[in-house]
Every structure is written in C-alpha cells, then in structure tokens.
Amino acid sequence: MTLPDPLFSTNKAALAARLKAILPAHCLLLDEEDLRPYECDGLTAYRELPMAVCLPENEAQVVDVLRTCHHLGVPVVARGAGTGLSGGAMPHAHGVVLSLARLNNVLRVDRVARLAVVQPGVRNLAVSEAAAPFGLYYAPDPSSQIACTLGGNVAENSGGVHCLKYGLTVPNVLRLRVVSIEGEIFEIGSEAPDAPGYDLLALLIGSEGMLGVVTEVTVKLVPKPELAQVVMASFADVSQAGDAVAAIIAAGIIPAGLEMMDKAATAAVEPYVNAGYDLSAAAILLCESDGTQEEVAEEISRVTAVLIAAGANGIKVSQSEAERVRFWAGRKAAFPAIGRITPDYYCMDGTIPRRRLAEMLAAITVMESKYRLRCANVFHAGDGNLHPLIMYDASKSGEWERAEAFGAEILELSVALGGSITGEHGVGIEKINQMCVQYKTPELETFHRIKAAFDETGLLNPGKAVPSLHRCAEYGRMHVHGGETKFPELERFDALSRRCRLRTKRALHHC
Amino acid sequence: MHYRGVVAYEPSELYITAKCGTPISEIEAVLAEKGQMLAFEPPRFSGATLGGCVAAGLSGPRRQQAGAVRDFVLGVKLIDGTGQVLDFGGQVMKNVAGYDVSRLIAGSMGTLGLIAEVTLKVLPQPVAEQTLCFALDESAAIARLNQWGGQPLPISAAFWHDGQLWLRLSGARAAVEAASRKLGGSVTVNAEKHWNSVREQTHPAFAAPVLWRLALPSCAPSPKLDGLQAIEWGGALRWYDGNLESARDEATRLGGHAVLYRAPESQRCREGAFAPLPPALLALHQRLKKTFDPKGILNPGRIYAEF
Numbered sequence: 001m002t003l004p005d006p007l008f009s010t011n012k013a014a015l016a017a018r019l020k021a022i023l024p025a026h027c028l029l030l031d032e033e034d035l036r037p038y039e040c041d042g043l044t045a046y047r048e049l050p051m052a053v054c055l056p057e058n059e060a061q062v063v064d065v066l067r068t069c070h071h072l073g074v075p076v077v078a079r080g081a082g083t084g085l086s087g088g089a090m091p092h093a094h095g096v097v098l099s100l101a102r103l104n105n106v107l108r109v110d111r112v113a114r115l116a117v118v119q120p121g122v123r124n125l126a127v128s129e130a131a132a133p134f135g136l137y138y139a140p141d142p143s144s145q146i147a148c149t150l151g152g153n154v155a156e157n158s159g160g161v162h163c164l165k166y167g168l169t170v171p172n173v174l175r176l177r178v179v180s181i182e183g184e185i186f187e188i189g190s191e192a193p194d195a196p197g198y199d200l201l202a203l204l205i206g207s208e209g210m211l212g213v214v215t216e217v218t219v220k221l222v223p224k225p226e227l228a229q230v231v232m233a234s235f236a237d238v239s240q241a242g243d244a245v246a247a248i249i250a251a252g253i254i255p256a257g258l259e260m261m262d263k264a265a266t267a268a269v270e271p272y273v274n275a276g277y278d279l280s281a282a283a284i285l286l287c288e289s290d291g292t293q294e295e296v297a298e299e300i301s302r303v304t305a306v307l308i309a310a311g312a313n314g315i316k317v318s319q320s321e322a323e324r325v326r327f328w329a330g331r332k333a334a335f336p337a338i339g340r341i342t343p344d345y346y347c348m349d350g351t352i353p354r355r356r357l358a359e360m361l362a363a364i365t366v367m368e369s370k371y372r373l374r375c376a377n378v379f380h381a382g383d384g385n386l387h388p389l390i391m392y393d394a395s396k397s398g399e400w401e402r403a404e405a406f407g408a409e410i411l412e413l414s415v416a417l418g419g420s421i422t423g424e425h426g427v428g429i430e431k432i433n434q435m436c437v438q439y440k441t442p443e444l445e446t447f448h449r450i451k452a453a454f455d456e457t458g459l460l461n462p463g464k465a466v467p468s469l470h471r472c473a474e475y476g477r478m479h480v481h482g483g484e485t486k487f488p489e490l491e492r493f494d495a496l497s498r499r500c501r502l503r504t505k506r507a508l509h510h511c
Numbered sequence: 512m513h514y515r516g517v518v519a520y521e522p523s524e525l526y527i528t529a530k531c532g533t534p535i536s537e538i539e540a541v542l543a544e545k546g547q548m549l550a551f552e553p554p555r556f557s558g559a560t561l562g563g564c565v566a567a568g569l570s571g572p573r574r575q576q577a578g579a580v581r582d583f584v585l586g587v588k589l590i591d592g593t594g595q596v597l598d599f600g601g602q603v604m605k606n607v608a609g610y611d612v613s614r615l616i617a618g619s620m621g622t623l624g625l626i627a628e629v630t631l632k633v634l635p636q637p638v639a640e641q642t643l644c645f646a647l648d649e650s651a652a653i654a655r656l657n658q659w660g661g662q663p664l665p666i667s668a669a670f671w672h673d674g675q676l677w678l679r680l681s682g683a684r685a686a687v688e689a690a691s692r693k694l695g696g697s698v699t700v701n702a703e704k705h706w707n708s709v710r711e712q713t714h715p716a717f718a719a720p721v722l723w724r725l726a727l728p729s730c731a732p733s734p735k736l737d738g739l740q741a742i743e744w745g746g747a748l749r750w751y752d753g754n755l756e757s758a759r760d761e762a763t764r765l766g767g768h769a770v771l772y773r774a775p776e777s778q779r780c781r782e783g784a785f786a787p788l789p790p791a792l793l794a795l796h797q798r799l800k801k802t803f804d805p806k807g808i809l810n811p812g813r814i815y816a817e818f
Contacts (some may be wrong), residue, residue, distance in 0.1 A: 112657050112730045134662065157607045168605065170614070186791050192767030193747050194568070194618070196786040197796055197814070199581055202614030207609045223663040250523040252546050252635030280785045292663060294685030335783040351603045353524050383604040384524075421604035431608070438608050442595045449802035450610050453795065466609065 007462070010074050012051050015096070018072065019052055023066040023337035026100075031054040038097050041082040041089040042144075045346070045400060046429050050077070050091035055099045057462030059179070059215045062098070067183035067214060069096055070197070075462050078209040080152030083144040086428030086487065087206045087348055088156065088464055095462075098213060100151045106130045109215070114221045114327035115174060120214045124158075127219060136221035139166035142424070143332045150217045157206030159424035161257045161331065162288075166222070171204045174509035176341040177216035178204060181455045191218060191387040191469060203450065208426050208465040219361030220370025222374070225290035228256065228318040231299055233307040234281035234314035238262060241283035244310035245381040247356045248287065251306050253299060258382030259331050262361070265338070265376040265389070269460075270502045272337040275330025276323075278314050280481065285381065286327055334378045335389065342374075346403045349431075354384045363413055364388055371406040373399070383424035386414070412437050427465045435465075436472035444469060515560070517541055519602070519627060526585055528630040531562025542633055550577035550634040562626040568618025571710040572668035572679070575744040576713050577634065581617035587617060588628035591805030602630050621810040622818050623803040636720070637667070637681035641691050642702030645676045649733055652676045653746045657730045660745050661811045664690050671742035672711050672716045677705060690781035716741035719752030721774045734761040745754070760785060785814055793817060 029035055030052050039047040040374055049267050051074070058061045069076045075095030075450070082089055091097050104121035111134035124145040141160035142148055148158065155174065159168045175189035188200040196202075204211055208440075214385040235241035241260055246260065261269070266277040275282055281449070289299040302409055304315055318324035330337075338345050352360055361377065368375050378387045388410055392403040411421040411434045421427070421434040437446070447466040451458070467475075515532035525782040529538055535555045542548055552571030553564045565587070570579040586600030587610070590653065598611035600606060616623060647655060652671045660665060666680035677699060680687045691698070694755065698813075708714040717740070725734065729746035738753040750772075751758065762769035768786035771779065782799075788796060800818050803809070812818060 008689055019692055049689055074631050096774050108593050110730075111661060114657075114661055134661070157575065157611070157645045159605055163605070167578070168607075169577050170611070186789070186795065188792070190726075190767065191728040191729075192762075193574070193579065193744060195724050196770075197788050198619055198623075198790065198799060199568075199617060200580060200792075200795075202611045202617075211610075214754065223661055225663050246523040247660050252638075254634065282579060290687045291682070294689045295665070297685040298683040351605045353521070353603060355521070355523060380605070385605045387561050418601070419603050420601055420606035422608045423603075424607055426607055427609070435608060439597070443597050443599060443609070446591070446597055446612065449801065450612075453798035453802050498734070 004075065004183070005018045006308065008073065008075055008092070010051055010072065010094045013052055015072060015074055019054060019065070019096075021246055023054060023056065023061060027055045027057060027061065027129065037080070037089060038082070041079070041084045041087060043087040043428065043430055044083050044155055045394070046087040046090050048091045048093050050093070050095055051101060053097040054307065057102045059185070062100070062213060062215055063183045063185065064180055065098055066179055066181055069459060070181050070183065070457065073457065073459065075459050076213075077461050078151070078155065078213050080149035081144075082150060083148040083154060084426065084428065085349065086422070086426040086430040087460070088426050088428035090460060093112045096231060100149065100213070100245070103215065109134065111136065113191065115218055117216060117218045118150050118223055118472070119216060120149060120154070120475070122150050124150060126149050131221045132224075134321065135224050136217055137224050138172065139222050140169050140300070141171055143335065149213050150219070154205050154214050154217055154240055155207065155209050156426040157424070159380065159385065161259055161380060164380070165254050165256045165259055166186075170202060172220050173201060173205060173217060174205055174220055176201060176214050177217035177299045178212035180212050181457060181459050185215075189218070189296070200459045203464060206426070206429065209461040209464050210451055211460065212217070213460075226292050227296045228288055228290040228324060230318045230324045231287045231289075231300060231303055231307065232277070233285045233287070233312040234278040235283045235285070235311065236281065236313055237311070238361050240311040241285055241422050242354075242357030244285060244307055244312065244379070245357060246311045247306050248303060249354065249382070251302065253302060253306070255299070255303065255382060256290040257286065258380075260284070260357075260376040260377075260379040260381035261331065261334065265334055265378050268376060269330045269334055269337040269342050272340060273329050273333045275326050276316070277330055281314065285382045286331060295434040316510055324510070328445065331378070338376055338391065339388045343393040343395065344391070344400075346390040346392065347405055348386065348388045348390065348407050348410050349422050349425035350411050350419055351383070351385045351416045354381065354415050354417035356417045356419075357384065360386065360417065365404055365409065367409055371402045373402055380423070380428055384419065385419050385421070386410070398466045427507050429464055432464070432467045434476045436475045441469060441472075444472065514627070518644070519673065521602075522547060524602065525633050526584070526602070526630050527633055528602065528628060529561050531560060531626050532627050534559045535559045535561060535564055540595055543636070545684050546633070546636050547633045548636045549583070549631065551580050551583055553580060553709055554713060560643040561629055565617050565629050566619065566621045567625055570704055571750065572670065576667040576681070579617075582613045583632045584613045584629065585627055585632050586630035587613045587616050588622035590627055591624045592806060592809050600630065604632060613809070618671060620813045622800060622813050624809065639684040639687040640679060640681045640702070641687050642669070642699040642705065643678045643680070643691060643696035644699045645678070645696045646674060646676060647671070647676045649739060652742060653730065653733075653742060654759060656746045659694070660729065664694070665808070666710075666745070669743060669745055672740065673716070677702075679706060696742060714741070717775075721752060721754055721778065722772045723753065723755055724770040724772040725749045725758065725762045725767060726770070727765050731765040731767065734765060736761055763784070771777045788815070
C-alpha cells in the first residue's frame with residue numbers, strides 16, 4: 001500500500017473510461033495481473049503498480065493519451081523496452097505507463113544520406129540490421145542492444161562499449177519528433193547540420209522522459225569499418241591495468257573500445273561463455289581497433305607496445321572475426337554471468353577520471369569488507385565509466401540495504417574524485433539522492449525551471465531524475481560541512497524516505 | 512578578455528578547462544605541446560576567445576569527421592541573468608546526470624548566460640594528413656562526396672570552390688596512404704595553408720559583402736540559386752554570395768535552413784540572420800530563455816528579435 005500522494009490523486013474509473021474512449025481494447029491494460037509486468041524496469045528493486053498501461057500503435061494515439069492525461073492531471077511515465085537500470089521507467093502509482101513498444105517500424109534507411117528514420121519502439125540492434133545491406137551501422141551499442149529501444153536510448157543518452165570513439169547517443173541523433181504533455185507535436189534538430197535556435201536535441205537527449213515523448217528518431221549511420229581487431233592484455237595488478245588505460249590515451253590513441261574486467265568478473269564470465277579470458281590475471285583489458293586494414297595493423301602494434309611497457313604479462317590479439325566476437329561476448333555477457341553466481345546484483349554506473357581508476361578499485365575493495373558484500377568490476381575504462389556489480393541476496397534481511405549503501409558510497413566517491421554519478425544509465429529513481437551531492441541548489445533549481453518550460457504541470461515522469469530541494473534537504477546529512485547543513489532554510493522531514501522504505505519492503509517481498 | 516587563462520589541462524583525460532577570455536590560439540598552443548587539438552577546428556579569426564567560440568557555435572572543416580563545437584563541450588560555468596553562478600557538466604567524457612545544459616549553451620549567442628569557463632574534450636592530432644585535389648563540377652562533387660562518405664575512408668575535410676574539390680585525409684600513416692592510392696586525384700602541397708584559409712574564411716570564396724550559409728542534408732541536389740561560392744562538410748554546408756530572395760525558401764525546400772551570415776546593417780535589420788522557427792518551437796525557446804534570463808537582459812534580440 002502506497003501512501004497517498006497529495007499532488008496526484010486519480011480516480012481510476014474516470015481515467016479508465018477516458019482511455020477506453022481513445023484507445024482500442026488491445027492497446028489498454030487495466031487489470032492488476034496485466035499491469036504487473038510493467039511494475040519495474042531493469043532496476044527490479046524498485047516497483048510500483050500504475051493505474052493503467054497504454055500501448056498506442058500510432059502517433060495520433062500517443063497525442064490522445066497525453067492530452068487526456070494532461071486534462072485529468074494524471075502523471076505519465078514513458079517506457080521503451082524497460083531495460084533501463086536506474087528505475088527511470090518505474091511507474092507512478094497514480095499514473096499511466098505509456099509504452100512506445102508498438103511504434104516499432106523502421107520508416108526509412110537512406111544509404112546516400114547515411115541516416116535512418118525510426119519509430120521509438122525500434123530496437124537498437126534492429127537499426128544496424130536494417131542498415132547492414134548498405135555497409136552502414138548505428139554506432140551506439142549498449143549491452144542491452146538486442147532488446148533496448150531507440151526511444152529509451154534517447155531518453156537515457158545511452159552509451160555502450162564503442163562510445164569512446166563514436167560517442168553516446170547525443171552526437172548520433174540528427175532529429176527528433178516530440179509530443180509535449182499538452183499533446184502538441186514539435187520537431188527538433190534536422191537532417192542538415194546546426195539547426196536554427198537553441199540546441200534542444202542536447203536537452204531532450206538524456207532527459208529521462210521528463211520533457212516530452214519521442215515519436216520519431218532520425219539517427220546518423222556510419223560506414224562499417226573494413227576491419228576490427230581486439231587486443232586482450234593480462235595484468236597481475238589492478239592498478240597497473242588502470243595506469244595502462246591512461247597510457248594508451250596519453251599515447252594519442254583513441255581505440256574503438258577500451259574495457260577492463262577484474263578477476264571476479266572474468267571468473268564469473270568464463271564458465272558461462274568460454275571467452276578465452278586469462279583467469280590468473282588480476283585484471284584484463286580489451287582494446288579494440290577498427291578502420292582500414294592498414295590503420296588497424298598500425299594501431300594494434302602501437303597499442304601492444306604501450307601495454308607491454310605498462311606491465312602487461314600476457315597479450316593476445318584476435319586472429320579472426322569469430323575470435324574478436326568471442327572476446328567481446330564475455331564482456332557483453334558480464335551482467336547475466338554475475339546473475340548466475342548470485343541471487344541478486346546491483347549494477348552501478350559512476351564515471352571518474354581515468355587516472356583515478358586504481359584508487360577507486362582500492363576503495364571498492366575496502367567497501368567490500370565494510371558492507372560484507374562481494375563486488376565484481378566491469379569498466380568502460382577508456383571513458384572512466386565504472387560498472388561495479390554488487391552481489392547480494394534480497395531474501396536475506398539487511399543485504400539490499402547494505403548493497404544500496406555500498407552503491408551510494410561508490411557514487412559519492414565518484415563525485416569526490418572529479419567524476420559523475422552516472423555515465424550512461426541515467427539518474428531515474430535510483431540515483432536521485434546522489435544528484436544532491438553532484439549539484440548545488442542553484443543548478444537543481446535551473447533544472448526544475450527547464451522542466452517547467454517543457455512541462456508546466458510536472459506530469460511527465462514526476463519524481464525522477466531531478467530531486468526536489470526538500471528531498472535534498474532530507475538527504476542533507478551528506479552535506480554537513482563544518483557543522484553547516486546545505487539547506488538550512490528547509491525543514492527536515494522524512495515522508496519520502498518512509499515511502500521509499502515501504503517500497504523497498506514490498507520490492508523484497510516480490511523478489 | 513582579461514578573464515583568461517587555462518585552468519586545468521589533463522592530456523591523459525582528454526580535457527582542457529579555460530576561462531572565457533582565453534584566445535583559441537593560446538589554447539591550441541598548449542594542446543599542441545602534448546600533440547593534441549581542438550578537433551572541431553573553430554575559426555580563430557583575429558583573437559577569437561573560448562567564450563566567443565562556444566557562444567557562436569561555429570565549427571570548422573574537420574566538423575564532418577570529428578563533430579561540432581557542442582559535441583566537445585563537457586562542462587560550463589555560467590552566470591545567468593539573475594547573477595547566479597551555475598556549474599553544469601564536468602571534466603569526464605560520460606556524464607548523464609541532469610539535463611545537458613553545457614551543450615545547450617553552445618551556439619546560444621550569450622542569450623542564456625555569460626559563459627565564464629568552459630571544459631572541452633580534446634583529441635590527439637592525427638599522425639598523418641594528406642590533401643588531394645580533383646577537378647569536378649558542383650553536382651559531381653556532391654555525388655562523389657556522398658559516395659565516399661558511405662565508405663570507411665579517413666576523410667577529415669572537404670572544400671569545393673570553382674570547379675576544384677580539395678579532400679583532406681587524416682589518420683594513421685598507412686591508412687592515409689592507402690586511401691590516397693584508392694581515391695586518386697593530385698596531391699596538394701602547402702595544404703595546411705589552404706585549410707587554414709578555409710577555417711579562417713580568408714579564402715576568396717568567403718569575400719563577398721553579402722554571404723549566405725546554407726546547411727542542407729549532405730546529398731541535397733543543387734539549390735535553384737545563383738552565386739555558389741563553396742561547399743564544405745561533405746556537401747552539408749554551401750556558401751552563396753549576393754542578395755538572394757529565395758535562399759530561405761530554397762533551403763527549406765531541400766530539408767535544410769539558411770543563415771544570412773554576412774550583410775550590411777540595413778539588410779540585417781530587414782531580415783533576421785537565422786531561419787525563423789515554427790510558432791510552437793519559438794514559444795518553447797522563449798520559455799527556456801526566461802528560465803535563464805527572466806528579465807531579458809542578456810543580449811536582447813539576439814538570434815531572434817523575440818528574445
């Protein structure tokens with residue numbers, strides 16, 4: 001039972017009647033058993049049942065749903081494939097989940113202009129598959145790419161193992177068609193560069209469903225490199241591996257991908273996919289080079305020299321496409337592989353300056369003892385993006401709370417080391433408290449004003465991504481500097497935390 | 512101009528932070544010592560500063576390969592219209608916490624805030640570069656550029672003027688040499704001077720007193736306009752001179768937009784520099800402008816008269 005939310009109180013019968021009038025029966029879910037699969041996204045520790053799930057099949061229905069919700073004052077949570085890891089698509093108890101999964105057509109692939117126009121429910125990998133006959137592909141490749149959708153990628157500004165060289169979602173999107181909460185359609189960006197006006201693409205991409213609902217995405221396609229090869233390097237010491245990452249970048253090399261896995265991660269992965277990883281190594285690095293035959297040969301030899309100089313005690317270069325794919329298969333399967341050896345795991349997503357990698361790893365080792373939980377480490381090392389996987393058992397009393405505190409400490413250390421609480425998974429509901437650590441009051445206020453410029457009523461994904469100042473005041477214990485709290489003007493209160501604890505209890509019950 | 516200087520530079524982290532008044536040339540000199548560069552090749556004009564560069568959002572020839580100014584902005588320190596100092600973004604490549612205000616600021620012409628400090632992503636200079644030259648007319652050049660663009664070739668810049676197409680290759684030495692053999696054309700000597708004249712717009716193609724800048728889908732056919740001066744960015748940027756009444760309509764028809772890049776004062780008063788926005792989008796822009804500058808004191812009327 002959720003505490004009543006004074007901001008939104010919806011009469012379910014009235015809402016259902018209005019939605020039935022605008023959507024065919026097969027596009028609307030209202031019964032509890034049908035709503036249950038939508039109660040969480042990839043972050044399963046946080047769950048909430050929505051009032052209704054709408055599954056529109058065209059843009060006109062999206063407009064109708066938004067107009068109706070706006071009219072009734074009902075919160076709307078847009079959702080793609082629900083693979084997000086920060087709870088961004090967790091429903092609102094008094095709201096509607098707007099699933100874009102059925103808007104799943106590739107509308108156009110233009111080989112000459114090198115772009116694709118797709119609906120938001122198209123899967124990430126499906127874009128590259130549609131472009132493959134023309135020797136082109138869509139560069140961002142989150143590890144959930146077989147399932148995650150472009151709409152979700154836009155909402156989260158998703159990355160992947162190749163964004164070191166090709167960037168996150170933001171430089172790869174040319175144009176968006178967006179519906180506002182009022183049901184108004186607008187287009188931002190263009191197939192031509194430098195669209196007039198402010199760079200609204202930058203604002204919308206990564207806005208976590210807070211500013212508008214995307215109904216069409218135009219993405220840039222890039223030529224498939226002639227060749228890609230991976231170097232796998234073993235290190236006897238984790239900090240050496242961390243230093244090797246900085247050494248590669250300092251040598252003027254921007255590899256297509258540069259990943260690191262520690263011993264706990266390789267030990268979990270190897271029996272699962274037989275990637276051929278060196279299990280005696282304290283850490284391995286995977287460094288991919290792509291381009292023309294000549295380019296790759298030159299880069300691989302430079303990378304190898306840097307790795308050896310940095311203390312690598314084993315080097316293996318993929319000798320075939322099959323071997324390259326196998327090396328990556330282990331990295332891409334890291335999350336499910338960890339899932340096999342522990343009842344539950346909690347995936348973090350901090351970013352730190354590369355040169356602080358070794359320091360962070362040492363701190364995580366200390367935290368493992370402190371919280372009495374194991375942690376496997378998988379990093380997009382090239383861009384300093386950490387994915388520590390904290391292993392816990394939700395059925396054991398207190399373990400989730402310890403895992404959550406462990407994660408929070410990693411994120412707050414990321415900020416202290418000069419990084420960010422999220423590199424590519426988004427804030428969602430998960431890191432909302434840590435936003436109070438990363439940003440000060442004036443920036444948070446600006447975020448709220450930006451939100452209001454797009455969504456005055458605050459109905460799009462309320463409570464996510466940007467914390468209220470009250471929430472930060474409550475979390476203010478993190479900010480006690482020299483005896484002063486950060487929000488002295490605000491009264492302490494704990495309604496939200498009470499609600500979170502209740503929700504966590506319910507979540508554990510479901511697990 | 513007096514608020515200048517590099518605040519932080521970490522070559523292995525690929526970023527540089529500097530105060531707004533730092534000349535672009537000074538930043539580039541610091542980067543060059545470590546073999547790095549501003550990959551979007553902003554014009555330096557005479558003494559262009561970092562703040563001006565980000566506010567104007569102008570990118571140079573390498574944009575077609577490396578990306579635009581906004582793609583390299585990692586963080587900004589901004590003073591908004593109420594005098595608040597705001598810090599957005601940071602010094603790491605990947606950061607999706609909060610709305611991406613740093614990139615929004617690129618090209619905002621000082622209408623959202625005073626840019627006090629900027630952190631830019633930097634990249635290593637290419638190991639090798641070579642420039643090829645081809646004799647091609649306008650439509651052949653556009654066709655060829657788009658055809659090459661769909662292939663994995665290390666093309667980092669293109670410039671067409673008066674029947675000649677210059678193509679710059681950048682990357683690993685072996686890759687540049689292989690691409691050069693594959694593409695043919697004649698190798699240009701003194702290429703650096705040529706690309707500099709494109710970047711700084713000192714090339715005769717940019718000399719006209721009235722200059723239109725058309726951004727189009729790279730494969731768009733020739734606009735029905737006279738006065739084509741130059742083509743850049745793989746076909747996506749086309750420069751025209753003269754008083755062109757139909758420039759805006761033609762650009763729109765072809766899926767792009769036209770900027771009146773340079774004109775005498777009298778003409779600039781008559782028509783705005785930038786393509787007008789549809790009403791819903793203009794209203795959204797005005798609301799955004801208000802969130803940063805509620806009293807409308809920052810560069811009033813710039814970009815659009817309504818601002």
